[in-house]
Amino acid sequence: MTITTIHDLQILAERRVPRMFYDYADSGSWTEQTYDDNEDDFELIRLRQKVAVNMEGRSTASTMVGQDVAMPVACAPTGLTGMQHADGEILAAKACEAFGVPFTLSTMSICSIEDVAENTSKPFWFQLYMMRDRDFMSRLIKRAKDAGCAALVLTLDLQVLGQRHKDIRNGLSAPPKLTLANMINMATKPRWCMGMLGTKRREFRNIVGHVSGVEDMSSLSAWTASQFDQSLTWDDVEWVKNQWDGPLILKGILDPEDAKLAVKTGADALVVSNHGGRQLDGAFSSIRMLPVIVDAVQGDIEVHMDGGIRSGQDVLKAVALGAQGTYIGRAFLYGLGAMGQQGVTTALEIIHKEFDTTMALCGRTGTDQLNGENLYLPEGFEAG
Numbered sequence: 001m002t003i004t005t006i007h008d009l010q011i012l013a014e015r016r017v018p019r020m021f022y023d024y025a026d027s028g029s030w031t032e033q034t035y036d037d038n039e040d041d042f043e044l045i046r047l048r049q050k051v052a053v054n055m056e057g058r059s060t061a062s063t064m065v066g067q068d069v070a071m072p073v074a075c076a077p078t079g080l081t082g083m084q085h086a087d088g089e090i091l092a093a094k095a096c097e098a099f100g101v102p103f104t105l106s107t108m109s110i111c112s113i114e115d116v117a118e119n120t121s122k123p124f125w126f127q128l129y130m131m132r133d134r135d136f137m138s139r140l141i142k143r144a145k146d147a148g149c150a151a152l153v154l155t156l157d158l159q160v161l162g163q164r165h166k167d168i169r170n171g172l173s174a175p176p177k178l179t180l181a182n183m184i185n186m187a188t189k190p191r192w193c194m195g196m197l198g199t200k201r202r203e204f205r206n207i208v209g210h211v212s213g214v215e216d217m218s219s220l221s222a223w224t225a226s227q228f229d230q231s232l233t234w235d236d237v238e239w240v241k242n243q244w245d246g247p248l249i250l251k252g253i254l255d256p257e258d259a260k261l262a263v264k265t266g267a268d269a270l271v272v273s274n275h276g277g278r279q280l281d282g283a284f285s286s287i288r289m290l291p292v293i294v295d296a297v298q299g300d301i302e303v304h305m306d307g308g309i310r311s312g313q314d315v316l317k318a319v320a321l322g323a324q325g326t327y328i329g330r331a332f333l334y335g336l337g338a339m340g341q342q343g344v345t346t347a348l349e350i351i352h353k354e355f356d357t358t359m360a361l362c363g364r365t366g367t368d369q370l371n372g373e374n375l376y377l378p379e380g381f382e383a384g
């Protein structure tokens, strides 16, 4: 199969990854309205073609929280990535390292902070979920520091888990329970099974062995309900900031008032995000909220965005609307599920090439030149 788009990788991933993990990636909460809108709303934006501009020597390079990136794209933190492909987080981190873009390791990863650090040579980013056990939080933050992580991404939009119907139907767990249905499905994924047999990394290794009294760690929903801190407020952001003492990124901001509160924390960046449509179904798409939030913060904090990016054109649209950086979730997960490390590299290459070519055809030679003048927005596009 010739791969030219992220969608091609998705088709291949669906063939190669067991149903429960493919569905975990390809789903949003409840009706999936916000999940769908994230992608669909990008298509409403049109690009402005410019000709006879010298394109030579153009560059897609930029910075995110002051760090150099080959293009304004990072891999988003995603849970259970080591279930899309054996050692998934390590492979994706290696692909990002070679490409020159940040990889963000989720708290709910399969490979641990230490696993990824041992197998890479450049710093990666770590994403934190606030849990009730503050001692564990302190230790986790310290582990990220010791591993040399270059930024901490604190996710604020998952104090409770948005219901995803497919995960309930599939009985999502890591490692998967060996029910008859799962075994029949896995029997059709020999490549995935061989990989899993060849690795020892099959559980939530940031957590298992690091917290006492953890009973049912395999069930994400049970773990979230019992451990995630529902009492989290802006005061706790301060606590994390003091513990971490490095570049801090607040993820899951979708409201202009919240964006202003994020500025007050002194964090380095915020991510306009609805968790890829997996949390509050019915919320606006990220790309529609982006200009509203950029406007609200008035340059007082770096603004990033994620949600629905499936192409380099989407990246360009987000950057032109004021995002200093973007993140891809499913786009890299499909690559990983399809072809491991090579698949993540392919996903990054596809997005990079599209971004570069589109930038040129819009008459721009650098990311800092992209702005609203490159786009045509339909009437009433901005949310609010």
Ligand SMILES: Cc1cc2nc3c(=O)[nH]c(=O)nc-3n(C[C@H](O)[C@H](O)[C@H](O)COP(=O)(O)O)c2cc1C
Binding pocket: 024, 025, 026, 038, 076, 077, 078, 079, 080, 106, 107, 108, 127, 155, 251, 273, 274, 275, 276, 277, 278, 306, 307, 308, 309, 327, 328, 329, 330, 331, 333
């Ligand atoms: C399978 C999957 C798992 C995710 N797990 C996490 C997570 O552990 N922590 C987090 O902050 N966000 C998580 N997210 C949200 C992503 O970081 C990101 O916000 C989202 O994927 C962006 O949308 P996109 O997939 O359309 O690019 C997850 C997303 C997916 C698809």
